[in-house]
Amino acid sequence: MESILCEAIKLEFEAYTSVSPCSGSSRELNEVERAKLNELIVANKALHAPIDDDVTQLVGETASSAGFKGGDGKHDPRLITIVNLTAVAIRRFIKMAKKINAFKNMCEEDQVALLKGGCIEMMVLRSTMTYDGQRKQWKIPHCQEQFGSIRTDVLKLAKGNIYRSHDSFIRSFEARWRTDEHVILIMSAILLFTPDRPKVVHPDVIKLEQNSYYYLLRRYLESVYPGCExxxxxxxxxxxxxxxxxxAEEVTGVYLDVNPIEPLLMEIFDLKHHAA
Incomplete structure (x- = not known):
């Protein structure tokens, strides 16, 4: 916990150089802060488009290619379909990122590096918003297809302890935080602008942007909760x-173990080919 405190203190001081300090002592977001949050809200609309057509196409493609090599039953078709549904989410996160000015203004190399490194983390974070703890399932919004909801039991089909890890994570993530879309949007931006991704060219520029979102998160929380809280x-x-x-590292390990894998995921994970 001490390291967390040190990081928070460092971020608090660095963030003041990243964003113009708010005038006065008002807990409400100022104009600059509201504009930065609104940019995320507008960009987030890329995730709200109906996904039925995408899901139908993906399920069809997965079913047609699910003749596993060797036929040893290593990969359950349900797990493959769920894993490859990730490709639908990633396409939307790419569209979302491209609507954020700071991201658009970065060089192509850094854009690619940030998306490859951050998509899975953002997807896992976003999934917490739609998790129903009583039914132990995710509700897929804007979807009327058979995958309108997904039971977390499907994670038991994967190798390792991903089901237990996810359950532990979600239990310790208070519902009032993970269902606050503003919190999730700002946290997603913090994950997107992570400067230590592989092949990043300008980590200092990315860190500056990330700090501005840490600052925005702190300011947003100050606007909705009492000071100490x-x-x-x-x-x-x-x-x-x-x-x-x-x-997210564990989730990625599950994806790398699945065959067949959707082409976009192969690109995200820099896979030339993926054999069972």
């Missing part, structure tokens, strides 16, 4: 970001 929540959400990155 806002700071406590800020620290806990920083911790959740670190935990989420570890969980």
């Amino acid at each position: 806002a700071k406590s929540t800020f620290l806990k959400l920083i911790q959740k970001i670190l935990e989420l990155r570890k969980l």
Whole structure:
């Protein structure tokens, strides 16, 4: 926890150089802060388009290619379909990122590096918004197809302890935080602008942008919670970001173990080919 505190203190001071300080002592977001949050809200509309056609096409393609080599039953078709549904989400996260000015203004190399490194983390974070703890399932919004909901039991089909890891993560992620779309949007931006991704060219520029979103997260929390609660929540959400990155590594391991895998995922993971 001490390292989290140190990071929070460092971010608090660095962030003041990233964003113009708010005038006065008002807890409400100022004009600059509201504009930065509104940009994320507008960009987020890319995730709201109906996905039925995408799901139908993907399920059809997966079914037609699910003749596993060797026929050893290693990969359950349900798990393959769920994994490849990720491709639908990733396409939307790419569209979302391209609507953020700071991202658009970065060089192509950094854009690619940030998307490859951050898509899975953003997807895992986003999925917490639609998780129903009582029914142990995710509700896929804007979808009327057979995959309108997905039971987390499907994670038991994967190797490792991904089901247990996800359950532990979601239980410790308070519903009032993970169902607050503003919190999730800002946390998604923090994940997107992570400067230590492989093949990043300008980490200092990316870190500056990430710090501005840490600052925005702290300011947003100050605008909706009392002072001490806002700071406590800020620290806990920083911790959740670190935990989420570890969980996303486990999720990625599941994806790399599945065959067949959707072409976009092969590109995200830099796979030349994927054999069972």
